[in-house]
Amino acid sequence: MIGAGAGAMAAAARLAVAGHRVTVYERSATYGGSVGRFQRDGFAFDTGPGLLHLPAVWRDLFLKTGKEPLESRVGLVQVDPASRHLFADGTAATLPNASRAGVVSALEEALGAGAGERWGRFLVRARDAWDRSRRPLLEEPLWPNWEVLGRNPYPSLRRRGLLRVREAATVREIGRWELADPRLSALLDGCALSYGLDPRDAPASAALLPYMEQTFGSWYVEGGLRELARAVYERCLARKVEFEFDAEVTRVVEKDGRAVGVELADGSFAEAAHVVAGAPVAGLLGGRVWQDRDVPPQRPVTGRFTVLAALRGARSASAAHRTVVHSPDASAEAAAVFGGRAAERPTVTVLRPDDPRTRPDGAHEAVTLTATVTAHAAPGGYGADWTDVALRERCARALIDQAAAAVPEIRERLLWQEVLTPAETGPVPAPALAGGGCGWLHQGNATRLPGLYLAGGWSHPGGGLAHAGMSGALVAGLIVEGPDFRGSR
Template sequence: MAAAARLAVAGHRVVVYERAATFGGALGRVERDGFAFDTGPGLLQLPAVFRDLFLKTGKEALEQCVELTQVEPAVRHVFADGTEVSLPNASRAGVGEALDAALGEGAGARWAAFMNRAREAWDRSRRPLLEEPLWPNWQVLADREPYPAVVQRRLLRRDRVATTLAEVAELELGGEPRLRALLEHYALAYGLDPRTAPASAAVLPYMEQTFGVWSVRGGPRALAEAVYERCLARRVEFRFGAEVVRVVDKDGRAAGVELSDRSAEDADFVVAGVAPEVLDGLLPGPPIRAAGEVPPQAGLPSRLTVLLALRGGRPEGTAYRTVVHAGDRQGELDLLFGPRPALAASPTVTVLRPGDPALVPDGEHEAVTLTVTVPAHAEFSEADVDRVLTVAERAVPGVRDRLLWHKVRTPADVAAATGADGGSVPAPALASAGGRLLHPSNSTRIPGLYAVGGWAHPGGGLPHAGMSGALVAGLIVEGPDFRGSQ
């Protein structure tokens, strides 16, 4: 939709074909008995991406269309030993003070030193990974580690340099297990193994703690609705329940689409917001990625989401987001990323308690969402859900006594909504690591065919989706000489 709105403003007639009955893909909504739950991301980072979208596509600014609020605190962490810490929003100094108070003097300074290095990684990688089309010589990004090397000197042993996020935690955070869990969670939340995620993944906590996290009144689905309405205002046409089964190829160029009802529509350009394996299935012949391009990511985990309708209102002062860390962090990673991926007995659970009156029938009820990173293709029993509820009780005391009903969304539900294999969820693009965490470019080997969304550059996440739309629109409007967003 971000691409559609921008292209419409540039003078194109734009038609969106969506096989589902509504817009938004993974950013869906579940409603029942006056409760409403979002099925995608619960919070918004880098709202500037969407401010730019609304600025470039109409007179009404983003904040005139949706109500955004900085969440305070940004997050509350409950560690395995029972220690708790609440981190303030977009306050580096405040984060340091909170860590010192909860974890001991010096914890804040170690974290601040790490964040200074994370800033260097952000400054070096922000533009090529977010604001520019993927470089033709993308191997430079694959081989170059933007995170500054910090050498660990050791007596009578070879010096060590952190190359993964887990090594950053081990070598640079003083061996503090709770600081390590805090850092590694940023990778796990995106479905990445911190033991293999590159040190450049330091940009993930940097983005959150520098630019802040925001809630959307009515949930992030309200943001999708605002973008949809902006598209309608720009005369973008939508065809719901319209499944595209083939991209029409004429003289080696994308020339339209064929629908499941066997009708066909001509087009000068085709923009596909689907998973790579789905896109490959829409064209006869070889994959749409030419040899030498970034290959699509494979084997990424999915998410298990448990939606809780509770009696009793949200207590005053409750954190919007709480991360309850696994009792055995190493064991959780071994199971999740091992040869036979499985859910840990006590997994890391993210608990969202919005406290938004628009999401509940009245003030005497609460809507809570639990999210766990889980293996793709996995199936789950009520016993598995019960284990997640047990962990969640550390953040929501008495949750079982308050429970009216719950709904479970599994990887199969994610797959049905997005078409991604096994319900895999794409992660943001990251530099280094041999390029395995980059995403394929927005252009393809077929002239006139472009890829947009989480499975194309610059990867998964709400701000990345917005940037993806801006990049595709730029490539179509300005051509291959387009050098990126300003």
Template sequence: MARIAVIGAGMGALAAAARLAVAGHRVAVYERTDTYGGALRRFERDGFSFDTGPGVLPLPAVYRDLFVKTGKEPLEACVELVQVDPSSRHVFADGTAVSLPNASRAGVVAALDEALGAGAGKRWGDFLVRAREAWDRTRRPLLEEPLWPDWQVLAEREPYPAVPHKRLLRTRRAGTLAEVGAWELRDPRLTALLEGYALAQGLDPRTTPASAAVLPYMEHAFGTWYVRGGLRELARAVYERCVARRVEFHFGADVTAVREKDGRVRGIELADGTAAEADFVVAGVAPGVLERLTAGHGVRAEGEVPPQPAASGRLTVLLALRGARPEGTAHRTVVHAPDREAELEALFGTAAPDAEPTVTVLRPGDPRSAPEGHEAVALTTVVPARLDGPYDALAERVIAAAERAVPGLRERLLWQEVITPAGIAEATGAGGGAVPVPALAAAGGRLLHPSNTTRVPGLYAVGGWAHPGGGLPHAGMSGALVAGLIVEGPDFRGSQ
């Protein structure tokens, strides 16, 4: 039985802790804040309750597997999972709107044909077929296996297939998501639909590799889910599973150093001057934090993936509305920006960040989220990596965009609360409130994440800033990979 210290109580760290405890190890989690869950937080006021992190759950199989492997009670016995239908509603720049059924390719094709015109659905459906090919080529190396030592293979190969071009009598391979939209979808609304998946991750579709086609594919193939009571309930369930497996938790425990001796990790030091010995240390922290904990000696092995570009942040505006949610309201609506180029330049270029943004509107209709006869609505948009506030003007633009999806919004408004990147930074420890992106192939490896192993024997990295990157499913997969590497050793080749 090994002693294992876990730094941080984010979802990846919790997933690793539960699996390691079940394997018979003595696991202790040290979290600098007063609660668990990382970005999965909750804001409550006057009987209203909001998720301040992710609002929907893709690929719930990751957490179903976690609960199967760590106890007798399945995930559905611990939380109430609800399939979101429609999966999403989209309001485009020209005022066209479409609701997309959940996990139904035929239903999505029919909905797009009806809303956007004959042929639109087929073009999107054909794209999803190609996206599945990219998914099949990258699923295991990107999500289910430790990062390959020869990760350059993933960096150089574009898994999204080439498409025959009728006029040129040859095939043409899209290099970016924007090229997929321009060459294959050929409709600005379908392009906005596609690029919205990149924007939601804080990625510029003009430079994001075509392999990002796996992002819409995951949603259409495996569905979108909500946890009754909010996704914070998922964090609660994973935390309680850890407690049931006798994982020790120390909240308000600020780790200041990772101790090494004789070329191997030996434990951690805390801000109060105490130390905890450990045979293994699992760090669920941002890269800059991990470098600081190891005294800046560097924990990445030679030949590691290149540093990622600065990740974007998120601005969330929470709205308490008088009046009940209307019958038939979509859980999630994406209001697309009226000027694509202006938005992209404001987010990723040098233009002033004053363009109208793409905004995601979450209206869960959960009776636990608001007093009877009222509604809780959360609005989210991406914030440029270079922007550190103020955010008042942007919050107003976010609300103005949401009015296209929520008629009479301002007349119904009781109060609002703004969650800035600084609030995210406080919850997660990531500088600037940056949100990590999921790992993607191609693009020279700039969207891969560092491996879960480090140059220091016994020290492992877990969570969104390590392989396989950001997002709730990816965090759960990261926990599984780290647990496998510790339990089975360096010969571990991934989950089955």
């Protein structure tokens, strides 16, 4: 197993239960991949995702690998309200958790007559997209005839124009043609952007992302999402999975047309019947590509710009756990993020967990600010140079300025801040989506090189903590049951 990220560990635990001897080689000093933690002066922050969606994925892992509930290993609580949204025109909407009817009522009350009804009708269409694409995108290995997934599963409304009938094919067009309210458009655009998708060209099937959140809810792990990574790691240890940290894999070794093990940076060779890569492997295969098929080129990837803010003063009892401060110019923001630049006024997500494990005492508060930004540029490549001190400082100010709408006097309360950029945390893969000519699919979990499998956010079904857990389940199924494995039932 290459890498100790969430997807790889999910596969490792399942394979160990099935009787396989599993060794994980991780180049860093710890497990979890992007699910990290930063601690200082009694404050603790997640450095990756801060909320959990579709916890059923991880509940299933714990039941299948130990017949005990996830909640016996971590404190899992629903976030209610799910989110508060501050729009550029000064209006605000507070949305309840896991209640589509409640969301419709809240939007109707906050944004005016008709707004909630339009969002409700949109959610019905989004449910159809979810129902049509859930199994092939989340619960099954990528189909051999994957091209059929290029069709749009979202039932767009038909609009008659002067010359032809038009349908919304992208997230942005859904906002303009079906939601018909700039604040509802901002709600949808912001959700897509938070997953690393460009609203201007992401397929309409991205509608299933807000549907998923508003139907199945948003959850917080007490102590932070890092506690989930710890629980999965401990489950692996309990099932006799072995971990080698500070052990960098430099090459996947092939013999007689099959992956037979890995070579490590110290020159040693570890033999294996199966190799599972929890990270991109292009550089480990001597420049050869072993995808299961030839996919269209992926769109530009994004990253996260994060400000970890240690604040003096107690958390307000009325504060929402998650507040989204929307950009006043979503088009300019998307053009910057997907044009290799930093946005002037980004959409900022403010996380304020009411959790004593994240702060030294009740007279302080740990607040995390995040924005989706362009990737870190390789020399001469796409993206921004996030090692540039002036750029980092300018973006940190922009996030704090935006966050002031959600956390009054944040600057006056600030004890210290820590800035994390894509230069430190890397790119963030988007989830797989149907439609759009298959341009939002990822590499399948099986490859053309027998014995080599891919798990994690850079393979099917794409990025996100829930998706990573699904990829681990798919890889384990392919190894245990063989190429005829058709997913969970």
